[in-house]
Amino acid sequence: MSYADRTQEPKMLEIKNLHARIAEDGTEIIRGLNLTVKAGEVAAIMGPNGSGKSTLSYVLSGREDYEVTEGDILYNGESILELDPAERAAKGVFLAFQYPVEIPGVATMQFLKVAMNEQRKARGEDELTTPDFMRRVKDAAAKLQINTEMLKRPLNVGFSGGEKKRAEILQMALLEPKLCVLDETDSGLDIDALKVVADGVNALRSPDRAVIVITHYQRLLDYIVPDTVHVLYKGQVIKSGDKTLAYELEANGYADIIGAAA
Amino acid sequence: MNMQTTSRLTAAESALIEAFNQQIGELPGNGAVTALRDRLLDDLKKEGLPTRRIEAWHYTDLKNLLRSVPAQAGDAGAEALEPLVDGSSVLAVIQGRAANKTSAGDLAVSVYSEKLTDGSAVEGLDALGRDDAIGRINGSFVKDGYVIDVPDGTELEEPLEIQFVHAGGDIHTRLPVSFGANVKGVVIERHHSVTGDAALVSHVSDITVGQGTELTWIIVQQQGTEDTHLGQIRVNLGADAKLKLFVINAGGKLVRQELNIKVTGEGAYLTLRGINLLGADTHTDVTMVLGHDVPSTGSTEVIRNVVFDRAKGVFQGMIRVAPDAQKTDAKMACNTLLMSDDAEFSVKPELEIFADDVQCGHGATVADIDHNHLYYMMARGIPENKARAMLVNAFVAEIVEELEDEALVEALEGVISAWLEKHV
Numbered sequence: 001m002s003y004a005d006r007t008q009e010p011k012m013l014e015i016k017n018l019h020a021r022i023a024e025d026g027t028e029i030i031r032g033l034n035l036t037v038k039a040g041e042v043a044a045i046m047g048p049n050g051s052g053k054s055t056l057s058y059v060l061s062g063r064e065d066y067e068v069t070e071g072d073i074l075y076n077g078e079s080i081l082e083l084d085p086a087e088r089a090a091k092g093v094f095l096a097f098q099y100p101v102e103i104p105g106v107a108t109m110q111f112l113k114v115a116m117n118e119q120r121k122a123r124g125e126d127e128l129t130t131p132d133f134m135r136r137v138k139d140a141a142a143k144l145q146i147n148t149e150m151l152k153r154p155l156n157v158g159f160s161g162g163e164k165k166r167a168e169i170l171q172m173a174l175l176e177p178k179l180c181v182l183d184e185t186d187s188g189l190d191i192d193a194l195k196v197v198a199d200g201v202n203a204l205r206s207p208d209r210a211v212i213v214i215t216h217y218q219r220l221l222d223y224i225v226p227d228t229v230h231v232l233y234k235g236q237v238i239k240s241g242d243k244t245l246a247y248e249l250e251a252n253g254y255a256d257i258i259g260a261a262a
Numbered sequence: 263m264n265m266q267t268t269s270r271l272t273a274a275e276s277a278l279i280e281a282f283n284q285q286i287g288e289l290p291g292n293g294a295v296t297a298l299r300d301r302l303l304d305d306l307k308k309e310g311l312p313t314r315r316i317e318a319w320h321y322t323d324l325k326n327l328l329r330s331v332p333a334q335a336g337d338a339g340a341e342a343l344e345p346l347v348d349g350s351s352v353l354a355v356i357q358g359r360a361a362n363k364t365s366a367g368d369l370a371v372s373v374y375s376e377k378l379t380d381g382s383a384v385e386g387l388d389a390l391g392r393d394d395a396i397g398r399i400n401g402s403f404v405k406d407g408y409v410i411d412v413p414d415g416t417e418l419e420e421p422l423e424i425q426f427v428h429a430g431g432d433i434h435t436r437l438p439v440s441f442g443a444n445v446k447g448v449v450i451e452r453h454h455s456v457t458g459d460a461a462l463v464s465h466v467s468d469i470t471v472g473q474g475t476e477l478t479w480i481i482v483q484q485q486g487t488e489d490t491h492l493g494q495i496r497v498n499l500g501a502d503a504k505l506k507l508f509v510i511n512a513g514g515k516l517v518r519q520e521l522n523i524k525v526t527g528e529g530a531y532l533t534l535r536g537i538n539l540l541g542a543d544t545h546t547d548v549t550m551v552l553g554h555d556v557p558s559t560g561s562t563e564v565i566r567n568v569v570f571d572r573a574k575g576v577f578q579g580m581i582r583v584a585p586d587a588q589k590t591d592a593k594m595a596c597n598t599l600l601m602s603d604d605a606e607f608s609v610k611p612e613l614e615i616f617a618d619d620v621q622c623g624h625g626a627t628v629a630d631i632d633h634n635h636l637y638y639m640m641a642r643g644i645p646e647n648k649a650r651a652m653l654v655n656a657f658v659a660e661i662v663e664e665l666e667d668e669a670l671v672e673a674l675e676g677v678i679s680a681w682l683e684k685h686v
Contacts, residue, residue, distance in 0.1 A: 062641075085637060085640035085641045103653070
């Protein structure tokens with residue numbers, strides 16, 4: 001399906017004239033960003049260092065270190081600006097972190113169970129039974145080639161870079177979100193690990209789910225093929241197109257597009 | 263009593279003395295015990311309760327903090343509890359009175375009041391010195407408890423839980439336990455209130471750990487929100503003995519736990535772990551005096567504190583290394599999570615080292631919950647309160663997990679999560 005064909009699909013995410021700054025020092029990072037992502041769409045966001053890619057992912061997830069000063073984020077037609085990160089997650093927003101956090105003293109397995117059940121509770125669903133939970137974890141871990149022994153360890157503690165990224169995708173697979181934001185999921189991965197992670201993401205593609213892939217390089221997009229590509233620069237989307245835009249960027253760099261937009 | 267003395271006493275001090283006069287006929291003891299009680303009470307009259315001017319009490323000004331002394335209460339509602347660990351042998355001391363038991367599992371035990379009556383308890387009843395206010399109060403008022411002699415080579419299959427349960431009032435108990443050589447076992451000393459009625463509790467455990475004995479002793483303090491708990495454990499650690507001493511404070515309004523430990527046998531090792539869960543307007547003080555008296559002994563002390571609301575906490579850790587105690591290896595750490603702007607924790611490490619070939623160190627940290635951790639957990643759909651509770655739990659659970667025994671770990675994690683559910 002081409003970029004144009006998707007215009008009739010329901011809008012899952014609509015970011016309107018978004019301005020956001022770092023709460024602590026007031027530095028504005030997102031400066032009038034507009035972006036629409038439809039259900040079923042895989043959107044890639046590319047851009048040079050410092051363009052606001054990670055900030056966008058944090059603002060979408062509701063991190064309190066950032067303040068939205070103008071504009072709105074509509075998720076399935078409703079503003080989510082007043083929701084905290086947990087409330088957004090329960091509604092189906094998921095951020096795969098560029099740098100997953102290590103939490104000593106919290107076993108990965110326990111963390112997964114609490115997260116899954118808290119989300120279910122928030123949506124008015126029954127909690128999972130332990131056997132059901134275990135079966136889901138085992139299945140998802142096998143697909144991502146994750147040793148379940150690793151899940152007995154504290155969350156991300158002592159995991160290698162690749163293991164951390166795989167653990168993020170495992171969480172995504174188990175939590176079954178509707179809007180997946182992958183922040184530089186390819187960074188620090190060798191090609192084999194990249195394929196495993198990409199397969200994990202592709203397995204989650206579905207007509208009622210949207211994926212935003214934030215990346216520096218086109219490489220990941222060979223494995224997770226996007227429907228749309230958006231170039232972020234100085235906190236704005238300065239160009240959108242289909243997957244050929246990514247090839248163009250890979251061949252010519254950002255300079256041409258930035259020059260044209262300026 | 264002359265007028266000047268009377269006017270110096272606080273209401274609580276006067277009430278203590280009055281309580282003694284009222285109970286004088288019921289306090290068990292032969293002539294020697296009675297004489298010692300009278301002397302301890304006289305000292306209390308003369309010295310009063312300790313103030314901040316006494317160094318050992320600098321952060322816990324008992325004279326000011328102890329505002330009243332509850333009247334004696336009946337035992338309404340106080341009864342033996344299910345043990346923390348299934349299958350434990352249980353000795354219950356209800357409302358300060360030992361049930362008349364002669365054994366716990368295979369172990370022979372005696373009732374402490376009988377030892378007061380026959381006078382054999384007089385040794386060890388005295389206070390440890392001029393500043394030992396807890397020893398003084400307990401020695402004056404103690405009514406009952408258990409006396410246990412664990413024979414050489416005993417291996418306790420199941421934990422022994424000695425529970426002190428009350429429903430308010432004044433409760434003064436004692437627990438002398440002597441472990442022979444090469445004993446293995448786990449003892450849980452549990453202090454528990456079943457009501458919100460105020461209590462004044464004093465308790466002294468006096469334990470001797472024989473050669474080669476491997477003992478885990480766990481103090482679980484879950485007093486009521488109006489209670490004063492004055493606890494003391496005196497420990498004598500023999501050659502090659504290994505003691506894991508765990509102290510969990512998860513209750514009480516005004517709490518002082520004194521740990522008086524003498525390492526007197528070569529090759530002995532102490533592992534001290536403390537968890538202080540503090541909330542509301544409470545004051546909790548853990549004061550340790552540890553003497554490494556002979557060569558080639560070691561110890562590690564780790565105290566973890568979580569302080570909510572306007573609670574205040576204190577840890578004083580004194581390690582004395584005697585001139586002969588070469589090759590002593592001691593490490594002390596105190597880590598605190600402050601959960602509110604009004605929470606306070608004071609740490610006073612003291613090392614007095616008189617030997618030259620020793621390893622001794624201490625460290626302290628104070629922090630808040632890591633906001634990156636909190637954000638990450640919330641981003642996975644875990645609500646803020648639940649995420650905070652999990653992070654606090656992780657901070658203290660690390661210590662509990664050192665116990666390794668699954669049933670014990672589970673029991674203590676239960677105590678911790680029950681407390682956190684009420685406070686986070």
